[in-house]
Amino acid sequence: MAEGDFEAPLLTLQKRLDEARAFPGDPAKEKEAAKLADELLKAQREIYGKLTPWQKTLVARNGNRPYTLDYVNALFTEWTEIHGDRRFGDDPALVCGFALYKERPIAVIGHQKGRDTKQKIYRNFGMPKPEGYRKAMRVMELAAKFRRPILTFIDTPGAYPGLDAEERGQAEAIAWNLREMARLQVPVIVLVTGEGGSGGALAIAVGDRVNMLEHSVYSVISPEGCASILWRDAGRASEAAAAMKITAVDLKGMGLIDDVIPEPPGGAHSDHELLFKNVDAVLDRQLEELLAQDAATLPATRYDKFRQMGRLGREFLEAPATV
Amino acid sequence: MAWFRREDASLPSGEQASRVPEGLWIKCGACKEILYRKEVIQNLSVCSKCGFHFRISARERLAMLFDGDWEEFDESLVSADPLRFRDTKAYAARLKDGKAKTQSYDALVSAIGAMEGQRLVIAAMEYGFIGGSMGVVVGEKVTRAIERALAESLPIVVVSCSGGARMMEGTLSLMQMAKISAALARLDDARLPFISLMTDPTTGGVTASYAMLGDLNVAEPGALIGFAGPRVIEQTIRQKLPEGFQRSEFLLEHGMVDIVVDRRELKKTLARSLRLLRA
Ligand SMILES: [Zn+2]
Numbered sequence: 001m002a003e004g005d006f007e008a009p010l011l012t013l014q015k016r017l018d019e020a021r022a023f024p025g026d027p028a029k030e031k032e033a034a035k036l037a038d039e040l041l042k043a044q045r046e047i048y049g050k051l052t053p054w055q056k057t058l059v060a061r062n063g064n065r066p067y068t069l070d071y072v073n074a075l076f077t078e079w080t081e082i083h084g085d086r087r088f089g090d091d092p093a094l095v096c097g098f099a100l101y102k103e104r105p106i107a108v109i110g111h112q113k114g115r116d117t118k119q120k121i122y123r124n125f126g127m128p129k130p131e132g133y134r135k136a137m138r139v140m141e142l143a144a145k146f147r148r149p150i151l152t153f154i155d156t157p158g159a160y161p162g163l164d165a166e167e168r169g170q171a172e173a174i175a176w177n178l179r180e181m182a183r184l185q186v187p188v189i190v191l192v193t194g195e196g197g198s199g200g201a202l203a204i205a206v207g208d209r210v211n212m213l214e215h216s217v218y219s220v221i222s223p224e225g226c227a228s229i230l231w232r233d234a235g236r237a238s239e240a241a242a243a244m245k246i247t248a249v250d251l252k253g254m255g256l257i258d259d260v261i262p263e264p265p266g267g268a269h270s271d272h273e274l275l276f277k278n279v280d281a282v283l284d285r286q287l288e289e290l291l292a293q294d295a296a297t298l299p300a301t302r303y304d305k306f307r308q309m310g311r312l313g314r315e316f317l318e319a320p321a322t323v
Numbered sequence: 324m325a326w327f328r329r330e331d332a333s334l335p336s337g338e339q340a341s342r343v344p345e346g347l348w349i350k351c352g353a354c355k356e357i358l359y360r361k362e363v364i365q366n367l368s369v370c371s372k373c374g375f376h377f378r379i380s381a382r383e384r385l386a387m388l389f390d391g392d393w394e395e396f397d398e399s400l401v402s403a404d405p406l407r408f409r410d411t412k413a414y415a416a417r418l419k420d421g422k423a424k425t426q427s428y429d430a431l432v433s434a435i436g437a438m439e440g441q442r443l444v445i446a447a448m449e450y451g452f453i454g455g456s457m458g459v460v461v462g463e464k465v466t467r468a469i470e471r472a473l474a475e476s477l478p479i480v481v482v483s484c485s486g487g488a489r490m491m492e493g494t495l496s497l498m499q500m501a502k503i504s505a506a507l508a509r510l511d512d513a514r515l516p517f518i519s520l521m522t523d524p525t526t527g528g529v530t531a532s533y534a535m536l537g538d539l540n541v542a543e544p545g546a547l548i549g550f551a552g553p554r555v556i557e558q559t560i561r562q563k564l565p566e567g568f569q570r571s572e573f574l575l576e577h578g579m580v581d582i583v584v585d586r587r588e589l590k591k592t593l594a595r596s597l598r599l600l601r602a
Contacts, residue, residue, distance in 0.1 A: 168577070
């Protein structure tokens with residue numbers, strides 16, 4: 001079986017299960033459905049328990065995974081979206097707003113992808129332009145002003161690599177956010193939900209807690225981009241994905257993220273409700289931890305957190321005097 | 324016997340046209356003029372006919388900017404290949420090659436010294452070391468250079484010359500952008516000047532972090548400066564990019580760069596700017 005076809009047996013089982021469930025009240029069909037549900041769960045655990053890094057990349061890109069606004073609907077109330085950077089325009093690829101999370105007022109920032117073709121184009125496939133990053137910074141500054149903790153949701157192939165984005169200073173917009181997020185005097189909690197695409201992801205991901213969903217990925221360049229540079233062959237993306245160590249477990253091992261949030265047995269897209277429950281448990285706990293900390297000390301602990309990245313362990317040895 | 328010859332064929336593609344070639348006589352890649360090499364070097368590696376700026380090494384840059392001697396620091400930090408990365412060649416071997424080629428353990432040289440009598444820190448990127456790419460060592464060295472400027476209350480100049488983050492260190496490389504930018508927030512809080520000098524090329528994660536965060540963003544003429552590389556953009560928009568797109572002058576016009584300055588005026592301009600900000 002090709003590496004990308006891992007979902008096929010699950011889809012077949014799901015289809016048979018749906019068919020069996022179409023006859024409620026029929027004891028034979030109900031028995032069959034129960035058996036198929038068991039089989040499906042077993043198969044999901046089997047397949048999702050040993051996804052390769054490239055397969056995780058494909059899961060992270062699955063169009064039925066929850067996107068930022070799905071989390072907003074599921075976890076928050078009184079959502080009020082804020083638009084525009086007050087400089088150039090609005091960017092539908094990055095949504096910002098305020099809401100309540102279990103009665104606590106918060107700010108929400110996140111990449112937004114679309115599901116149908118029209119929405120995908122409207123959301124620019126989740127690839128923000130400078131105005132998106134500048135809008136995010138404006139809302140983060142508002143959050144700091146009114147002492148609202150910030151929750152960010154990361155899911156982007158990367159910042160948009162287009163002519164207009166370059167003209168308006170894509171690099172400057174990202175850089176500015178990196179510097180300013182470092183000194184925000186409110187808690188910042190980051191959740192990588194799908195694709196953590198390089199600088200375009202990091203530009204809203206400098207947080208006190210950085211979490212990843214079990215099958216999300218976070219990388220310096222897409223596996224295809226890496227493969228086309230290193231091997232001049234985008235088809236070797238699977239090798240690149242493995243070599244770059246982009247999975248949640250890998251990054252946790254390197255000390256780059258805090259929590260890996262478990263996904264339902266068949267991945268986030270297979271059971272949104274269960275996923276939201278898992279996410280809620282972590283965000284709620286971390287928010288309480290951070291709200292207990294003196295906000296003025298957050299920039300210093302955040303500094304220490306990022307300061308040690310790549311500094312500890314064998315990757316940071318002093319060279320012998322002569323080599 | 325040829326009067327001039329092509330540059331060392333072992334250099335990565337893209338670099339050939341940009342460094343001053345070997346040989347007694349050389350040909351300017353831009354105007355095709357035949358030049359006396361020694362004269363080009365004396366002219367700070369700028370073509371005397373067309374003003375083309377050849378790429379120079381980190382230490383040539385330091386020699387050009389500091390008054391006399393300078394003290395290098397953190398020079399022994401070396402990547403230990405955290406991912407045990409291998410593409411067509413082992414990353415460990417690329418690191419060794421880089422060292423042999425540049426006499427540096429990674430793509431940045433940090434130094435402290437004086438410029439027109441003003442003490443300062445200068446960190447200069449070395450393109451000859453894996454395309455000036457930024458991994459953990461570059462991230463750590465820039466951060467330490469900023470922290471040293473903070474500790475000694477000095478201004479800092481960072482000279483960028485880089486294709487961006489280093490793929491062979493994966494997400495660790497990406498995080499260096501956040502680490503360095505956080506250090507720059509502290510420098511900003513301390514009101515110590517940071518001048519970012521962008522040279523050809525400055526792209527990717529380097530541009531999208533410290534290179535764009537200067538109190539002054541200064542660029543050499545004609546340098547490629549951008550977030551995405553021109554080829555990636557052309558693939559995205561499916562059309563050719565206009566002439567001069569993402570060059571220093573383009574960024575000046577679009578408000579992203581404060582000053583475009585000829586290398587022969589560079590030291591004077593930087594020293595004057597620092598005096599105006601600080602003295
Ligand atoms: Zn010339």
